[in-house]
Amino acid sequence: MEKFVINGGQPLRGEVTVSGAKNAALAIIPAAILSHDVCRIENVPTSISDVSFMIKTLKHIGAGVRLIDRSTIEIDSRFVNSYVISHDMTKYLRASYYFIGALLGRFHRARVAMPGGCYLGPRPIDQHIKGFEALGAKVTIEDNAIVEATANELIGNPIYLDVVSVGATVNIMLAAARAQGMTVIENAAKEPHIVDLANFLNSMGADIRGAGTDVIKIKGVENLHGCTYSIIPDQIEAGTFMVAAAATRGDVLIKNIIPKHLESISSKLIECGAEIEEFDEEIRVSMNRRPGKCNIKTMPHPGFPTDMQPQMAVLLALAEGTSIVSESIWSNRFRYTEQLLRMGASITVDGQLAVIHGVEALRGAPVRADDLRAGAAMIIAGLAASGKTEIEDILYIDRGYENVVEKFGNLGGDIRRVYCVEPFSKDSAG
Ligand code: EPZ
Numbered sequence: 001m002e003k004f005v006i007n008g009g010q011p012l013r014g015e016v017t018v019s020g021a022k023n024a025a026l027a028i029i030p031a032a033i034l035s036h037d038v039c040r041i042e043n044v045p046t047s048i049s050d051v052s053f054m055i056k057t058l059k060h061i062g063a064g065v066r067l068i069d070r071s072t073i074e075i076d077s078r079f080v081n082s083y084v085i086s087h088d089m090t091k092y093l094r095a096s097y098y099f100i101g102a103l104l105g106r107f108h109r110a111r112v113a114m115p116g117g118c119y120l121g122p123r124p125i126d127q128h129i130k131g132f133e134a135l136g137a138k139v140t141i142e143d144n145a146i147v148e149a150t151a152n153e154l155i156g157n158p159i160y161l162d163v164v165s166v167g168a169t170v171n172i173m174l175a176a177a178r179a180q181g182m183t184v185i186e187n188a189a190k191e192p193h194i195v196d197l198a199n200f201l202n203s204m205g206a207d208i209r210g211a212g213t214d215v216i217k218i219k220g221v222e223n224l225h226g227c228t229y230s231i232i233p234d235q236i237e238a239g240t241f242m243v244a245a246a247a248t249r250g251d252v253l254i255k256n257i258i259p260k261h262l263e264s265i266s267s268k269l270i271e272c273g274a275e276i277e278e279f280d281e282e283i284r285v286s287m288n289r290r291p292g293k294c295n296i297k298t299m300p301h302p303g304f305p306t307d308m309q310p311q312m313a314v315l316l317a318l319a320e321g322t323s324i325v326s327e328s329i330w331s332n333r334f335r336y337t338e339q340l341l342r343m344g345a346s347i348t349v350d351g352q353l354a355v356i357h358g359v360e361a362l363r364g365a366p367v368r369a370d371d372l373r374a375g376a377a378m379i380i381a382g383l384a385a386s387g388k389t390e391i392e393d394i395l396y397i398d399r400g401y402e403n404v405v406e407k408f409g410n411l412g413g414d415i416r417r418v419y420c421v422e423p424f425s426k427d428s429a430g
Pocket of ligand 1: 165
């Protein structure tokens with residue numbers, strides 16, 4: 001078992017380079033199997049465990065995957081020979097369900113175990129299924145455990161999503177890229193990684209328009225070819241460093257970013273009193289006083305991202321005044337507040353609302369990473385707090401943040417990864 005040990009209280013200062021976007025990579029990697037060719041993908045966060053799982057799964061179905069350098073992979077999809085993905089491959093990773101769309105697109109058949117991933121509340125896949133069915137697939141779910149989708153032919157059709165879903169939008173794009181005729185997704189998700197997936201598929205010869213708006217038109221093509229493509233920078237990793245800079249009252253230049261993707265985060269930080277300077281591919285965040293309060297409501301893009309909600313709550317926990325955070329995407333994304341209470345925060349949660357009464361300082365404590373972004377919030381809290389914070393269950397953090405110790409360490413954060421012996425659990429006792 002590993003944990004992070006943080007000695008907090010130092011402002012973060014210096015420069016940090018953001019990795020490629022996890023959620024774009026998780027859609028683009030399975031998309032590569034829609035070609036019978038070789039795709040070279042750059043700016044891939046290869047050392048996060050979610051990407052390792054994706055690569056393992058690709059190999060399992062017969063793809064060749066070569067690591068060209070730390071952030072470039074080559075996927076050879078010529079010999080992909082299986083449409084079956086077992087529970088072993090999907091249990092840790094939500095995005096494993098993108099193989100349903102990709103395999104359906106390639107083989108007109110997919111048999112994929114239900115996905116695992118961070119628990120943020122119920123995560124239904126009804127909109128994915130609705131999309132596959134609209135394209136002519138027959139979809140069954142066996143024992144609540146395996147999704148089987150088959151189609152004689154995939155035929156383009158209009159699909160209206162009842163909820164704005166990133167996953168369903170991605171999965172339908174994957175299945176529709178090689179369908180016959182035109183698929184129109186209405187009420188589609190508009191996140192930067194949706195646009196990135198469309199650009200990747202178009203580089204492979206697909207015909208997709210409108211990504212980034214709520215109507216995406218996909219004119220199916222018969223074949224896709226290999227390409228070289230570079231993934232966009234990670235909006236949420238960048239946002240995490242932005243909030244960490246502000247919460248520790250530091251001054252950080254964050255490199256390899258797209259400022260447009262960070263607008264909702266920047267504007268909330270400015271509201272809290274941070275200074276922000278934007279450059280072409282960099283953003284500088286500094287804060288030299290106690291943050292002010294602000295209210296946040298998470299929304300699909302271009303609204304404030306739910307994946308930044310826990311990190312931002314740490315800043316608000318230190319703010320002057322009372323802030324209200326309203327979570328509108330996930331029904332169970334405030335579990336981390338219990339950990340912040342241990343550090344001296346004053347937060348009350350009522351359903352989808354958290355009321356945060358800012359305190360002057362947080363103090364280090366033993367805490368847990370409940371999920372990926374909750375874990376990022378614990379790092380920020382530990383760095384901003386006085387004294388020692390120990391974070392357990394860091395495997396969640398390793399799912400989505402590359403070289404996190406090195407990156408925060410280079411900014412002057414005192415954070416170490418330590419190995420510890422697993423406690424003697426009740427389960428193992430006699
Ligand atoms: C993606 O999850 C991200 N994951 C999540 O990032 C992120 O929190 C989420 O989008 C929202 O931005 C990846 O990209 C791999 P959704 P996804 O489908 O696709 C409901 C992180 O920390 N819904 O957009 O699973 C659903 O319950 C993570 O990086 C249905 O009702 O999210 C939720 O309330 C965790 N039926 C809302 O839509 C469906 O069929 C949005 O979910 C699908 C979704």
